[in-house]
Amino acid sequence: MNKRKVNLGIAPIAWTNDDMPDLGGGNTFEQCVSEMALAGFKGCEVGNKYPTDTAKLKKALEMRGLRIANRWFSSYILTKPEEEVERDFRIACSFLKEMGAGVIGASEQSCSVQGQINTPVFDAKCILSDAEWDRLAAGLNKLGDIASGYGLKLTYHHHMGTVVQTAEEVDRLMSMTDADKLWLLYDTGHLAYCGEDCVEVLRKHVSRVGHVHLKDIRPNVVKRVKEEKLSFLTGVREGAFTVPGDGCIDFAPIFDILDGSGYEGWMIVEAEQDPAVADPLEYAIKARQYLLDKAGL
DSSP states (O other): OOTTTEEEEEOGGGTSOSSSTTTTTTOOHHHHHHHHHHTTOOEEEOOTTSOSSHHHHHHHHHHTTOEEEEOEEEEOTTTSOHHHHHHHHHHHHHHHHHTTOOEEEEEEOTTOOTTOTTSOTTTSOOOOOHHHHHHHHHHHHHHHHHHHHTTOEEEEEOOTTSSSOSHHHHHHHHHHSOTTTOEEEEEHHHHHHTTOOHHHHHHHHGGGEEEEEEOEEOHHHHHHHHHTTOOHHHHHHHTOEEOTTSSSOOOHHHHHHHHHHTOOEEEEEOOOOOTTTSOHHHHHHHHHHHHHHHHOO
């Protein structure tokens, strides 16, 4: 892949989990970003221990040769007042613009079960009505307009336990939204987790990909999550996710498709695990070497 077009980053969730703060609770922000840089990455996303003061955050990142690539935005288009969603979105966009990022990643959290520790992720997923699909698409198009005013691309993060999880739901969302207002945050791990062919999804939507999450899965753990009716968060604790090269996904065709399409932007290693079990630095180094070997980056 073209090093001049593709940047490599890593997510802080391997050091401290946003949804389960006890995972990596003792890991500091300084440790996190220092180890990201030590492993050879040039960028990152935003974690719950990052300074909210942009001057302080810039200084800490610049000392380590890191940049902010993206941050998660929880949208509630279906369940919160429009003005509240837009207000919160503008705050997030303003922060990212100040940090020099080019992307914001939204995930609709209305009806989401991803954060419910006792809810089976495979059995309790919400299915939208046609009217709800219309509202979601219209709301995302509007947020895309807002994002462009800040010089940002709005990308949509399909995610286990949410209203856009499956390949069919990704297809529907892409078909119902404007290509110049909403891009896809393509996440290998979440597609593989729910049994989808992540290569085929990429082939179909590569022209809409605005951001990439590289995540692998341990299929034996995912099988347990499904059979034992475990929650998404329990699956994380049990090690359902891992870094590229440590699970079952063949990333070679994924890199080929992205390269062939002329993809420009970030590829972010994101693998939420228990850092007491999977040392974040060790796994970051493992992922970085894999990307060098398989993608030439």
